[in-house]
Amino acid sequence: MPYATVNDIELFYEDRGTGQPLMLVHGWGTCGQVWRAQHQEFSRDHRVVTPDTRGCGRSGRPAGGTTIADSADDLLALAAALELDGPVLVGCSAGAAVVLEAARRGPSSVRAVVAVDGPGYWPAERKAQQLVTLRQALSADRPGTVRQWVVDWYGPLADPSLREWTAQQILRSSDSIDEILTDAVRNNPREWIGELAVPAVFVHGRLDAEIPAEVSETLAGLAPHGEAHIMEESGHMPHMEQPAEFNELLRSVLGRLAGRGGSGPAIPR
Numbered sequence: 001m002p003y004a005t006v007n008d009i010e011l012f013y014e015d016r017g018t019g020q021p022l023m024l025v026h027g028w029g030t031c032g033q034v035w036r037a038q039h040q041e042f043s044r045d046h047r048v049v050t051p052d053t054r055g056c057g058r059s060g061r062p063a064g065g066t067t068i069a070d071s072a073d074d075l076l077a078l079a080a081a082l083e084l085d086g087p088v089l090v091g092c093s094a095g096a097a098v099v100l101e102a103a104r105r106g107p108s109s110v111r112a113v114v115a116v117d118g119p120g121y122w123p124a125e126r127k128a129q130q131l132v133t134l135r136q137a138l139s140a141d142r143p144g145t146v147r148q149w150v151v152d153w154y155g156p157l158a159d160p161s162l163r164e165w166t167a168q169q170i171l172r173s174s175d176s177i178d179e180i181l182t183d184a185v186r187n188n189p190r191e192w193i194g195e196l197a198v199p200a201v202f203v204h205g206r207l208d209a210e211i212p213a214e215v216s217e218t219l220a221g222l223a224p225h226g227e228a229h230i231m232e233e234s235g236h237m238p239h240m241e242q243p244a245e246f247n248e249l250l251r252s253v254l255g256r257l258a259g260r261g262g263s264g265p266a267i268p269r
Contacts, residue, residue: 006081019047023049027096038247075089086110117211147164157233158240199226201226201253205236
């Protein structure tokens, strides 16, 4: 199984296909398997790399907490180690915060980002206390809290088995990932998204009960090279709830990026 040691942590990853590199980044507590439908589809004509971020899946467990910045640095280091030439970074939920932070830190190493149902700007939504309360609940009863929380992640079209599968992935991960919840309280990408140097595409499920779709619409409007796409019948995990529709949208975005041949004005809507 492929592993790479980056920033003193062993990251597990899958690497399949050839062509324009695409890195798929999961959200809080899950693993690269959330992208199974995309890995299968896009590895036909792209090089698709799907890592398990630190503390999750088959990757190493850090001694301390994990932050958005830690995971962003890991992605950039992994891309360099694998000699990925200008990958498009796709991240969902907390992974959306990670890929945007990676693009902010290493714009010359990233072709574009696709942020799926994230990141939130919690201070502006007055939800900071909710995240603090969630972390306390995880400390008191992790299995019960996780299973109760993930119920709201999926919309009505999702396979019901996805909720328990998702809970199991989270419960297999290290509790070091809980630091990301505290980090999210401080995360307000509206403060810097206007300086982002690479194209940013925001995809959001209209039925997301965690982060309103208006968040992605706002961030897309603030990003110099931004656009937003709303999937009307999806919740917080559109790539899993409606994989065929999501793949069609992502393929359209990637095709337009390839046609541009580099950074520049916003992708035509």
